[in-house]
Structure formats: C-alpha cells, structure tokens
Amino acid sequence: MLPFLQYADNRDLRKELYMGYVNRGNNNNEYDNKEIAKKLVNLRIERAKLFGYNNYAEYVLEKNMAKTPEKAFELLNKLWKAALPNAKKEVKEMQKIINKEGGKFKLASWDWWYYADKVKKAKYNLDEEELKPYFEINNVRDGAFALANKLYGIKFIPRNDIAKFNPENQVFELQEADGSHIGIFYLDYHPRASKRGGAWMSSFRKQSGFGTDKEVTPIIMNICNFTKPVGDTPALLTPDEVETLFHEFGHALHGFLSKCKYNYLSGTSVSRDFVELPSQVMENWCFEPEMLAIYAKHYQTGEVIPAELVKKIQNAGKFNQGFATVEYLAASMLDMKYHTLTEPLTEDVMTFEKNYLEGLGLIPEIYSRYRSTYFNHIFAGGYSAGYYAYIWAGVLDSDAFQAFKETSLFDKQTAKLFRDNVLSRGGTEDPMELYKRFRGAEPNEDALLIKRGLK
Numbered sequence: 001m002l003p004f005l006q007y008a009d010n011r012d013l014r015k016e017l018y019m020g021y022v023n024r025g026n027n028n029n030e031y032d033n034k035e036i037a038k039k040l041v042n043l044r045i046e047r048a049k050l051f052g053y054n055n056y057a058e059y060v061l062e063k064n065m066a067k068t069p070e071k072a073f074e075l076l077n078k079l080w081k082a083a084l085p086n087a088k089k090e091v092k093e094m095q096k097i098i099n100k101e102g103g104k105f106k107l108a109s110w111d112w113w114y115y116a117d118k119v120k121k122a123k124y125n126l127d128e129e130e131l132k133p134y135f136e137i138n139n140v141r142d143g144a145f146a147l148a149n150k151l152y153g154i155k156f157i158p159r160n161d162i163a164k165f166n167p168e169n170q171v172f173e174l175q176e177a178d179g180s181h182i183g184i185f186y187l188d189y190h191p192r193a194s195k196r197g198g199a200w201m202s203s204f205r206k207q208s209g210f211g212t213d214k215e216v217t218p219i220i221m222n223i224c225n226f227t228k229p230v231g232d233t234p235a236l237l238t239p240d241e242v243e244t245l246f247h248e249f250g251h252a253l254h255g256f257l258s259k260c261k262y263n264y265l266s267g268t269s270v271s272r273d274f275v276e277l278p279s280q281v282m283e284n285w286c287f288e289p290e291m292l293a294i295y296a297k298h299y300q301t302g303e304v305i306p307a308e309l310v311k312k313i314q315n316a317g318k319f320n321q322g323f324a325t326v327e328y329l330a331a332s333m334l335d336m337k338y339h340t341l342t343e344p345l346t347e348d349v350m351t352f353e354k355n356y357l358e359g360l361g362l363i364p365e366i367y368s369r370y371r372s373t374y375f376n377h378i379f380a381g382g383y384s385a386g387y388y389a390y391i392w393a394g395v396l397d398s399d400a401f402q403a404f405k406e407t408s409l410f411d412k413q414t415a416k417l418f419r420d421n422v423l424s425r426g427g428t429e430d431p432m433e434l435y436k437r438f439r440g441a442e443p444n445e446d447a448l449l450i451k452r453g454l455k
C-alpha cells in the first residue's frame, strides 16, 4: 500500500486504496469488528475490576516503568502538543506543492505519502545508493564492537574453534578489558530459505548465578536478515540496516553485561517500556560524525564517509516527523483512552474513536496509525494499554544519549553509570529507580523532540 500511495499519480485510485485500508473491519458486513472491539473493551474493564483496579490500564501499567496511566498520558500529551503544530506545517508545505502544480484541491489523507515524497526529494535529496558503499557489513559490525570497546573496554575475539548452528555464523568471545570471560556471541546476519524475517536478539543460555559459586555466562545471538553479498560486491547495508545492527547489538550487550543471580530476572527480562532502552540508545551513535569516522569507510577506497553525506543522513531524520509522531500518538492515546474507561462503553467504537480524536484536535488529513476495527496491537496482540511503550522508550534512549552528549560521546564514566545501573541489573529493581541512578533525574522528552525536529 505505501509504495502505491507514494508513487501512484492517479488520485482516485489512491483514495480508493487508502479508504479501503482505513475502513477495514468497519463495513457493516460479516467481517465487521465494531461489536467485537467493544466487547473486548468492556470485558477488560470487568477483569480489571475483579482484580481490584479502577480500569484495565492501571492493571497493566502497575508492572511497567510508567506505573500509572496518568504518567503515560502525561508524556503522550506533552508530545502531542509539540508534534501537532509540525504536522500542520507539513500540510501547508504539501499544499504549496499542490497549488504550484495547478491542482485545484485540498490535500487529503490519501495524498499524504505522494506529496511528502515530493517534499523529501526537494528538501532532503538523500540517495541511499550513494551511502551504501560506506556501510560494508563487516565494517559496520566492527563499528559496533569498537563502540562497546570505547564505552566498556570490552574485547571481541573471533572463535573459529566453537561449533556453529549454521556454517554462515560468525562466533566471537567477549572479554573484559582484563581478559576475563564474559560470554559467547553468535552472529547470523543473512537470510536463508528456512529463516524467519526480521531481526532479533536471543540466547542459547542467559546469564545467572551472580554472587554464587555457580555463575553461568551467557551465550547470545543476533539474528538478522541483512542484504547479502552479490558476486564480488560485499554486503552493503542501507542506513536502516545499520541502525538495526546497532539496535540488536544493544540488546545483546544487555544480555552480556547482566550481573544477576536469577535467570528469570537477568538480562533483557525487564518491563516492556524499558526493554528497548539498551537497544535504541545504541542507534544514537551510529550516525554521529565521530562514530562514522571509525567505521564508515568506502569498501573499495577506504575513504571515510564525506561530511556532506553525514549532514544529509542527519537531516533526513527530521523528515515528515510531525506526521509520523501524530499518527503514532493518536493510536497510543486511543489505546490508553479505551483502557482507562471505568464504565462499559455504550456507543460504537468508531463513534468513540472519532469523538475522542477530534477532541484532541487531530486534523482530518491524518488518521490514527491503527483504527479501532483493526488495531491488532491492542485487540489481538499483547500491547493493550502498552502501545505507548515505543515512544516511551524513544524518550528514554534520547535522554540517555544526552548524558553522553553533555560529557563526551565515549565518556567512560557515563558509560560505567549506564552499565552499573541499567545494563547489569536486568529486572531486579524498579526501572525508574535504575534510570534515575544512571541519569540523576527522571527522563526528559526534550532530546527526543529535538532529534525529530519537533522542538
């Protein structure tokens, strides 16, 4: 759908496709989900009350870093206020293009991707093909390793003597600066016929037994589906893939640097709104000029990526962020709104959705990223009263990275605080307490807003 909305010149067809998409499960036929969604909402209220909570969100959030629906809402509201004016600016920018091209219509929701693409080409002019030669996969991997070395003193030693689960694996031993053993790292970077899509961190064995005489060291893997080498050309990554490599490596470090007694609480066994901090924070480094100078070298000439390309990558991060943030927040707030109801819903879910989002000031050019009749995350998946976790983690990682910006990008003291209070503690303590011990304060959303160009 998205490539079509982005490239199809035929406006009527764009409308037909997009309207079909946003009305899934909402056509008053045998596939209509309105009654089912309403029933789910109401049953959840009942369940929460049986457990002694006022609403379902209270029941879910008690175990999360946010703790209360009010705390989650407080953040969502702040971000909403910052993002909405930017989305409106983006509408104006696109309307200018429509007018200039002689279109006699007002930008509609089904036009967004098409005109945003024109803004992107005119304003940002970023060609991924131009970047890829600087992101040869082994260089990027070594960049991630170099970062862990600079921050934590960790060494990565290739171990060709250890059994692999597939011949394509690369195996490394992680050691502390003093040479002591941390764990074994399997990398499995490329797609195969038998492999699931996506990228993730997993473990054969988690760390446990810290402080006992039976300490177990971790055996961890990063599984990805990165671009494969073709002929004589090595695997060259897109900027998205570079971010993914650093992201999954961050999850791996969370597992490796764990110092917990119990397996159940070690490594990445933390609440949903905290688990993406160690991974997402690593993404902040990968396109910083100081970091690029270390690993982003042209695979043929060895030349470091030129400064003007770096600037382009950084600018592109601000493209269309009003839209992306508002579209996402609308869905998060809708999720939270349903799950903070204390009395059963009587109206139909689409009426509820419309009234709530219009009340927030959502503009007609944008729909919630997921609407009530196809909001899989909250009605079929495990994200009920939890869809906010993505941006919550975004605030955490941006604010955490700010600690390095305030000192230096590879500041060892800041890294030690992060390691001691976040990476090593697993789920053994309240995540907000851990974060405050690292940062000296609760997370602040400014860094995220600046990164997205919203402030």
Ligand SMILES: [Zn+2]
Binding pocket: 247, 251, 276, 279
């Ligand atoms: Zn992740």
